[in-house]
Amino acid sequence: MADQPTGWLGKLSNFLVPPSRPQTPVDTRATNTQILNELVASFEESIPRESVGSSMLFNAHFLIILHPDVYEERENAFPVIVNEAVNNFHTIIKAQKEQFKQIAPVASSWYFKFGGGREFGGETVNPEDVKVVGALTGILPGNNPVQSPDSVRVTRRVKQTNRYEKMDVDPHTFQHIDFREPGAFVVKFAFETQATAPKSAPAAQAANPVAPEIPRNLNANTGLAQIDYYIAELNKEAVYQMRDREIVVARKEIDNQHFPNYLLVESAYVSNPHARIRFNDAQQTFQIASFSRNETRVNELLIPRSEPANPQWYTLPDKAQILLNSMVTLHFQSRL
Template sequence: MADQPSDWLSKLGNLLVPTSQPTRVDPIATVTNTRILNELIASFEDSLQRESVGKSMLFNAHFLIILHPDTYEARQNAFPVIVNEAVDAFKNRIESKKEQFENIVPVASSWYFKFGGGREFGGEPIGPADVKVVGALTGILPGNEQAQSADRIHVTRRVKQTNRFEKVDIDFNTFQHIDFREPGAFVVKFRFEIPKAPTARPSTAASAPQPAPGLPRSHGAGLAQITHYIAELNKEDSYLMRDREIVVARKEPENQHFPNYLLLESAYVSNPHARIRYNDELQHFQIASFSRNETRVNEQLIPRSEPANPHWYTLPDQAQILLNSMVTLTFQRHD
């Protein structure tokens, strides 16, 4: 009996060395709203540096935020506030870089956030302490019909080993274990005032700046006229190109407010499908295609390029542009 520990000694031992019990990680304590916000800002800033090129500012506009189901349930009421703070932070970053970039050229027309709960992503387990942010330039996230036609998508995600974001291709099967609920989806439209390059004040009226050669003197006359015919609807309409660069895209509610979008009511048009711009240096129009479907100019196939790195091709003053063999654009430059 003398060799057996007394009751008080046994209790003391339990205090110093607690008995083994299963530990439940509290998602409220491990993942804060601020941490989710910081992950979103980090993803945005990485894309801003990675995707911007020359004098054009480009960045991710669509974000997937993947959390453990317990964390999702604990944090879902704060999602609208997190999104609002994230958008304010994005705008501040953009405003701070306006002097560096002359043009703000997002591929999408809105910021899109989608939260989901899952226990696995890309073969890696998702724990209560994990926050996965996947960023993309435009609508290639789950739920986008255009994206679903492809086997893989281009995204950026943070790698655990390096703690850095990297651009990768992800198979759509990666998302099959994630529960993306409609209450966890948020769309915030944006509109930017593109800064104009400063012009020197003329000393006399005779030295006032002249319009670029070959372009109409009246802005109201437009730079070009684009007539478009949609075969599936047997519908024809006309578009006056007033901006030096426009985006050709499918007609979607999120694109309605964008002033330089040519919106086409056709399922055969990608979102976006192409861009048309006037090159002041070369003094002619150019076109770049971003669609996985065919884009032809006067029967010549225009190879597809990435929105972050457009490959421009000369667009004749008079041209027929065929989108996916179903939508015909007749382009006519104004003198």
């Protein structure tokens, strides 16, 4: 004790070298900004890797894996993070529009699913970690495809190299991750596209429009309308010719196979039945009615649900995009 300075000398020593204080532990848990940055990095990195020629491709499906404690803490901020991520995606796309002539994603929406887990892919998930798994489309958790493949092709940042790498992931890898339904978000694409200008109608027809007649003798390869559809979780496209005045859109099941006027869609996201499309002879227009508890949209407009026994019909434009449960896209084109 005799070696310690006392009096004014001790005070001067404390002034020049303040006594040590216990340090406050640094909070290293993942922040909202960190989650956002990882999402944006996964999206931006995918553009040069996935794009081909003049067509821009990019990751549209994302799984965000957090430590369970961080998941609980950040859950209320997930919608804001998703909104900010999509805004960043649009900014990135706009900045690269000169390089690519067209935007050609293989999905119809951005899909985000958050989950909590303590381990993923052989790596421990710590509170400071944010693991983002990205894919063009069809990441399994929450998609419930008809048949689960043995592996799914994804990209993720490898911890050892800190680089994004393409890899096959066994679907069982996700089984211990708690993907809760409140942590799932779907945001439909809203790109600025150059639409083809409609042809001008003849002056006489414009002045006195006449409703078109239904052709009585249709070619075997044509119909009243053509429906090109895309199934997001299977990355599958198909074409359906509407030859009947009324058709039913339903999930592809054995019990539906014998109905000739059914458009059968191989997707767990399509209800049974999901909707009906008809040509109204009296009004000379196409109409649609939705029966699904999941949403049906026509050109971004939500169509309310009705009962199959009492359908509520809504006018269907001659050219329209019909979105079933945010996962199956129908491109409707009248031939009349």
